[in-house]
Amino acid sequence: IRDHCRCPTCFHPETKQRLIETFLELPEDIHILDVREEGDLVQIVSDGHTSQYPRDWLAASALKGKTRAVGRQGTTDETDFKQTPVEVEYAKVMESDEGVGEWLLLIRKYGFAYVNGCPATPEATEKLLERISYIRNTHYGAFWDFTANMAAKDTAYTTLAIGSHTDTTYFSDPCGLQMFHLLSHTGGQGGKSLLSDGFATAKALRDEDPQAYKILSEVPVHSHASGNEGLSIQPFQTYPVLNHDTQSGELIQVRWNTTDRAAIDLPLEDMDLWYKAARKWARQLEHHHYWEQLRPERPLIFDNWRVLHGRSNFTGKRRLCGGYINHDDFISRFKMTNFGETKVLEQVSLG
Numbered sequence: 001i002r003d004h005c006r007c008p009t010c011f012h013p014e015t016k017q018r019l020i021e022t023f024l025e026l027p028e029d030i031h032i033l034d035v036r037e038e039g040d041l042v043q044i045v046s047d048g049h050t051s052q053y054p055r056d057w058l059a060a061s062a063l064k065g066k067t068r069a070v071g072r073q074g075t076t077d078e079t080d081f082k083q084t085p086v087e088v089e090y091a092k093v094m095e096s097d098e099g100v101g102e103w104l105l106l107i108r109k110y111g112f113a114y115v116n117g118c119p120a121t122p123e124a125t126e127k128l129l130e131r132i133s134y135i136r137n138t139h140y141g142a143f144w145d146f147t148a149n150m151a152a153k154d155t156a157y158t159t160l161a162i163g164s165h166t167d168t169t170y171f172s173d174p175c176g177l178q179m180f181h182l183l184s185h186t187g188g189q190g191g192k193s194l195l196s197d198g199f200a201t202a203k204a205l206r207d208e209d210p211q212a213y214k215i216l217s218e219v220p221v222h223s224h225a226s227g228n229e230g231l232s233i234q235p236f237q238t239y240p241v242l243n244h245d246t247q248s249g250e251l252i253q254v255r256w257n258t259t260d261r262a263a264i265d266l267p268l269e270d271m272d273l274w275y276k277a278a279r280k281w282a283r284q285l286e287h288h289h290y291w292e293q294l295r296p297e298r299p300l301i302f303d304n305w306r307v308l309h310g311r312s313n314f315t316g317k318r319r320l321c322g323g324y325i326n327h328d329d330f331i332s333r334f335k336m337t338n339f340g341e342t343k344v345l346e347q348v349s350l351g
């Protein structure tokens with residue numbers, strides 16, 4: 001507890017960073033000599049120092065592991081997203097942090113949300129996305145604005161249908177949020193958007209075949225992005241399809257991308273197990289399809305760690321713009337706008 005002292009000598013009140021060299025400056029055999037309460041503060045006297053802590057902060061540090069993880073993830077009860085509409089007004093998001101909080105709560109709860117009334121321009125869409133956080137730069141650029149012209153060598157830049165997938169499985173830290181804004185679609189049809197709730201799919205798979213769920217949670221799957229000249233992006237570590245919080249056991253991330261999948265790291269005699277489990281997952285995904293046509297002035301945003309996306313093929317000319325936000329930045333902004341700074345910083349006492 002001495003290591004986490006909140007007095008201004010030990011913890012910078014502005015930067016919220018530790019100022020002491022715990023392992024060099026504090027005696028190893030430290031003891032609590034006295035505890036005093038003063039209003040909202042608790043003072044703890046130890047060898048040569050009086051530490052102080054906000055009472056709620058100290059109380060929060062006593063929470064058990066699962067509660068801690070829930071606080072860190074900023075989890076709210078996830079809800080089956082077929083009970084649409086899940087939407088928020090553009091003006092509200094642009095004008096107030098309260099509007100941003102409402103928007104992010106919808107995304108956290110349902111996995112996705114639409115924004116009504118956003119001008120159908122790249123400029124307005126980019127500003128909208130930046131209400132959450134800075135846009136993540138990748139080899140596709142930061143904010144993108146594209147037509148089916150194969151500007152980047154990826155199926156996304158064609159008119160082909162694309163099955164349910166999550167993006168950027170080839171990064172150790174896949175992109176958190178993804179926005180799509182259809183600016184125009186002329187001289188053709190099709191291109192319906194597909195969303196699938198990966199968490200609901202995982203739950204259904206666990207009910208159907210717990211062993212298959214376990215295999216997809218444990219077997220590492222390698223991925224790569226190699227279609228661009230001079231690049232082959234691969235994660236520093238391989239991850240399974242289903243990833244859980246190590247403390248609470250809660251499912252927090254789905255990684256599923258057939259086009260970018262590389263090898264499965266299993267002995268040959270066990271390989272069949274993964275393929276069988278993946279087959280069951282793919283079939284369950286089909287039961288969780290939700291289709292909707294994108295419209296100008298109504299950008300879609302979804303949680304790429306939970307919701308899989310795809311589209312039907314199309315004819316004519318489509319112009320889409322959008323971008324990514326990191327998952328940690330999304331959760332940070334979600335927690336700050338929904339719980340407030342004091343509550344969020346209490347979680348820091350938990351690790």
Ligand SMILES: [Fe+2]
Nearest residue numbers: 156166167309
């Ligand atoms: Fe995608």
Ligand SMILES: [Zn+2]
Nearest residue numbers: 005007010051
């Ligand atoms: Zn101190």
